Structures are given as C-alpha cells and as structure tokens.
Amino acid sequence: MEGVSRRRGTRSANRNKMIGNVIHGVVIIVLFFIIAAMSFVGSSFKNDNTMERSVSSTTAVVTAPSFDSSLVECIVVTAKSSTSTVNHNANGIIEITVRHDLSPIASKVFITLVNAHYFDNVFIFRVLKGFIAQWGVRTTNMNNSTKPPKTKDVVHNKTLSNTRGTLSFAGGNPATRQVFCNLGNNKRLDKENSRPFATLSQDSMHLLDRLFTGYKDGQGQIKTLHQGESAMREKFPKMSHIQQCRVVPAFFSSSQV
Secondary structure, eight states, X not given: OHHHHHHHHHHHHXXXXXXXXXXXXXXXXXXXXXXXXXXXXXXXXHHHHHHHHHHHHHHHHHHSOSSSEEEEEEEEEEOOOSSSOOOGGGOEEEEEEEETTTOHHHHHHHHHHHHTTTTTTEEOOEEEXXXXXXXXXXXXXXXXXXXXXXXXXXXXXXXXXXXXXXXXEGGGOGGGOOEEEESSOOGGGGGGTOOOOEEEOHXXXXXXXXXXXXXXXXXXXXXXXXXOHHHHHHHOTTOEEEEEEEEOGGGOOTTOO
C-alpha cells in the first residue's frame, strides 16, 4: 500500500508539473502575442507618422513646381463704399508662381519688391475685361524708394508667352515696378518684349475675372493715384486693391533675395 501511495503521489506530482509546464507555456505564448501586438501597433504608428510626412512632402511637391520657383500670395480686396453697391465676390487670395529659371532678372526684382512690401495697398488701377489687370503704382503718400534695375531678361526658346494666367512687368521692364496679369491670350504683347516671369493658379484667375471693369482707360487713374488714396476712393469707389503680398516661406528658393 505504501508503494501504491508513492506511485500515486509521483503521478500526481508529474501531472501537476505537466499542468504547470502547460500553464507556463500558455503564459509565454500569450506574452509573445502581446509583445508582437505592441510591436505591430508601434510599427503602424511609426508608419502612420511616416505616411503623414510622406503625404505632406508629396503635397508640397505637387503644389510646388519641380523647377526653381517661388510662390507668392497676394490678398485682393474690393473697395468698400457707402455711396455705391460693390461686388464683394472679388475678395480673396491670388497665388503667383514666380519662375526664376526662365526669367531670373524679373523674378528677382519681383521678389525683392514683394519683400519690401511695395505691392501692399496698391490699387489694381487698370482692369480690361478679357485683356489685363494691372497694378504697381503707389500713391504719393507711400514710400516709392525701391528702384529696380533697368536690365531685362534674355528671351530664349523657353521664355513664357503672354497667355492667360501669366504675369509680366509693364513694357517688359522691371524698372517700371508695374505688373499686369493676362486675363486673355495676348501673345501679340510678346513683340513688345513684355515677356512673363510668373503664372497664376486657375482659382486666382477666376478671382481676377470678377474684378470690376467699369473704369476704362483714360479716366484719370494715374493722375488720381498721385493725388492720394482718399482721392482714389472717392473717384473710383469700386476699384479693388492688393492688400498685401508675401512670399510663402515653404517655397523660398535659393535664388531669391
């Protein structure tokens, strides 16, 4: 009987040991899966962050052209007047992609003027439907000390043409400090050497298309500009202006000043 009891005790001990080994094994397997799951979650989180950075980078690449360029944003505001009904649909931001690679001189001058706040609060004094929208003349109460060089870019086979959505200096001369956006296809202006140095986005063009066009050439816009802002507001209450222009930092190019 004593031998039987010992054998039963031994079997019981072996069974308990086996159960303990099984439980130990199960615990190890559970821990393994927990660690694996945590590693997967961590990897996924890392991948999500990587994906977010990748998407941001991709977006930047899609938004910013691959060539050497800068992005400039200008706020367009329609003048408010208590004496006239104003179309406020012409308020918004225009995006200008400046092409340093194609027109380095004009591009450099334009960026310099933007950084000097030259185009802030200037009137879009000439808007001809289907032709151009022009700005860059400052009123007498503004600082006009910025003097660009009179040199022009060399025209080559990749130089932009005056098609809809392009931006040029008046007369092709950066020294004028006046720029105009082509609202239509004006390739005939290429002969005047007024070659574009930048392009505007499609949404920007839709905004410029809504500018008031009731003030024709020869109504004294330039003369009134020389009389000051209040005179402009009084005589041309529906005239829009550029409130502010700035270079978008994310697109700052090595060729800018």
